[in-house]
Amino acid sequence: MKRIATAGTFGSDPGEFKFPYDVAVDARNPGQAYVGDNINGRVNVFDASALGFLGTFGGTGYRVGRFSIVRAVATNHADPAGGVWVADTANNRIQRLSGDGQVTAAWGIAGRGPGYVTRARGVAYRADGTIAVADSFAHRAAIMAPDGTYIGMFGRISKLNGFAAPGKDTNNQMTLPSGLAYDISGALWVADTFNNRLVRFDGSGAVVGETLEGSVSRPRSVAPLPDGAMLATDSGGSRLVRVEANGAVSTKRAGINRPTAVTTTPSGKAYVAGSRLVIDDDTGARVAPPDGAQYWDAPQGLAAAADGTLYVSEARPNTPNGARVVRGTPRIGGGFDWETLLAEGRGPNQVIDPANLALSPDGRTLLVADAGNSRVLRLDAPGVAPPVRQRVSVAVGGGPTQGTITSDPPGIDCGTDCSQLIGGNRVVTLTARAATNARFVGWTGDCAAAGANTVCQLPADRALNATGTFGAVPPPPVKLTSLSLTTTRWHLTRKAVRKRGSRKAKKAQPATKARVRIRLTQEARVKLQVEQARPGKLIGSGKNRRCARSKSKARIRAGSRCTRWALLPNTRNLRLIEGTTTVDVGPRFPGRTLTPGLYRLRATATDKQKTVVKRTSRRIRITR
Incomplete structure (x- = not known):
């Protein structure tokens, strides 16, 4: 068996792991590999063929869309749309995410939740x-x-x-x-x-x-x-x-x-x-x-x-x-x-x-x-009847990550714990809380009279059913605030050199492995590309002055010489979360090994509202 690629190392940065437990590959083309990053409470996503890091789903937390101890992941090999099911172990639930990380369903109730007991003695x-x-x-x-x-x-x-x-x-x-x-x-x-x-x-x-x-x-x-x-x-x-x-x-x-x-x-x-x-x-x-x-x-x-x-x-x-x-x-x-x-x-x-x-x-x-x-x-005993309790059930409309509904008396935290038995002589208070970048739209069902008020109060004198609907609020446009490299001097793979005469022996060296740090103000898709420095000629004047492509081997006067940046066709696509993400880079880019010369990286971030921002890195010198 031949190892064809490796991914990850110990740590908490995106693409790194703390005791990963499981991996699954979906049926997308190209396929995505999902790794349950156990202690980090998330799923790291890779290109299934080359194990290039694509992004991270989730992160440690209690609410739907977050995870706590990821012990298993699974995919449906017959679904070309891809996606992953995640065993959210410490939160006692299963979450289903699409191939781009959107939560489409969540279910499961903790035996430790209100109204439930586990091995009660x-x-x-x-x-x-x-x-x-x-x-x-x-x-x-x-x-x-x-x-x-x-x-x-x-x-x-x-x-x-x-x-x-x-x-x-x-x-x-x-x-x-x-x-x-x-x-x-x-x-x-x-x-x-x-x-x-x-x-x-x-x-x-x-x-x-x-x-x-x-x-x-x-x-x-x-x-x-x-x-x-x-x-x-x-x-x-x-x-x-x-x-x-x-x-x-x-x-x-x-x-x-x-x-x-x-x-x-x-x-x-x-x-x-x-x-x-x-x-x-x-x-x-x-x-x-x-x-x-x-x-x-x-x-x-x-x-x-x-x-x-x-x-x-x-x-x-x-x-x-x-x-x-x-x-x-x-x-x-x-x-x-x-x-x-x-x-x-x-x-x-x-x-x-x-x-x-x-x-x-x-x-x-x-x-x-x-x-x-x-x-x-x-x-x-004969003649004694248990107290009457009524079932109160709620549902979250608009998507499982848009908000939650809780109850007083406690017991409902929907999410996934969406039903509770309440004493029949009580008044139950249901409260809708919108998530960040969401808003509460209104109630339907038994709470319809409350309209867009986030609080609904009802007597629990019968079985009750209510739905609270939330809607997304577009966040501010994404900002790509940083694009930095750990080193800008790279070299290609170097073969070993034997000692001969006055020539010193040199060990073989793998190609430089640098790291690029990308900082975003919100979740976005990031396209990572390479620009190559090529000689150019200044043309035009004033605001129209630019560095244009020159004919091969053409002689250019010293005052008209410039460096133009040619965008290479090779692209690495990432789905990154808010904050700083560290990604491994080097002379070997998807589909191409860069030759000696001067380069720079270009990152293009696109958020869910299709806002596009770009940023380029410092110049990178590649030698043999």
Whole structure:
């Protein structure tokens, strides 16, 4: 296999790469090669035959048209118009771009977005009905109003994309939280499992307390006590602990093999689950499992009602399709009569890897953290109905990069996240924001009455659909503000010279590889050409005086000699973004090797409004 060309080097300039991941070639003629420039958050585009750099699509960012971690690119070999599909990994979406870099479609929703959960392992009720969810793989606590409307999240929230970031750099940052519960004051305690601590948030999401470093290991579950303290499972320490409001930790029960869950009744009676046992903490007695089994099989969640009813979620990894949630009704004389509420599966009333449980303050609604299905299930007692929520859907007209529509209550950020369930008694506010070089045109659908006002308010008393349309605003004409070279003295490829007599030996030298820096005030197509210096003759006078072509070998008086610049036919076409782009150049130009002599580069930039500007470089001397 013979290498015919190479492209790129490590760096952030256009045409350079930081850990490129994928490449694809489209069906245009000539074809374009698209390279996923992973860490730089963009796609570099090359001539597929000679690997000449053509331009860059995207750049790091959250909005449509920008990328964050480009892991894959793909093309349609049957489409002569070309273009590329881009896996915009960290933004959790796919974007489709035409061959000239225009975004034609974008789709995909982050499981970390408002109203979604990823492998949620914990759920809790506050006294007023507010619901908190330990959204484990999103490293946050998601907060829902009593009517089911998403209202916010606790954790370290990225200003770039609005998602929670894992780690422990700040006291509000969590890593794979597993369980949570509200204390009697309304503060939220979260078992921040992989940061080995319990952390206490106030109603605004500010951290107001946490356990000391090293006091717990891999906590998995937490439950409130009537005196304001909390119980928590210290899974790495094989114990049940009591946690005071100030974060002080003491052992409540030791010797529990990998405790996974704890629950309390309103009066403070506690149950704790280990890997194969469920224990009544008041008496130390084991709670017998259903079906006459000797041991439980990986109980993951517990909930206990005021009347003594006990709910258990059981993963049962040793039983095919065995995951379940069971309810135990207290028997006269002790023990429980068990019934299965949910069995394993992906249906609406099934679970996979069920985790922590929570009962509503009145004990009539059970919430199940259905981790394997990345959702929370709600089971209501007879006569209890879930709150009514309405679907609010929006669309962006005029092109996916022209603007966005957001909502209050939060949840819609369209873009790509264009639908949300809102409590039926709420008023939803939709706000249209135009992108740079765009303007908002107006609303249609249910927001038509708002006209060209960027804000639309509607009662969510029914399903709503609205479209906000944007239009492009032409930017100022492009300016080509700089065209500079790293060196103006070039040489052709030099062969090695052997030492002979007084002649010194010389190593072979490749042709000069220079770099030209082109600076634009906006995105434009740039045509890079070469002008060659040739002898000429001054003709005319005054404003009409110019350097004209002279006949070959003609004798010209000294005062009439001039240098004219002949434009060579060879062209290199680039599609460049705003700012400075660095491009490799040398004596080998597309289709031609320049001979010794005097030259200069000419750059011609054309923007989307067909404005054309030109600029030439300093003179280049090429020698052998």
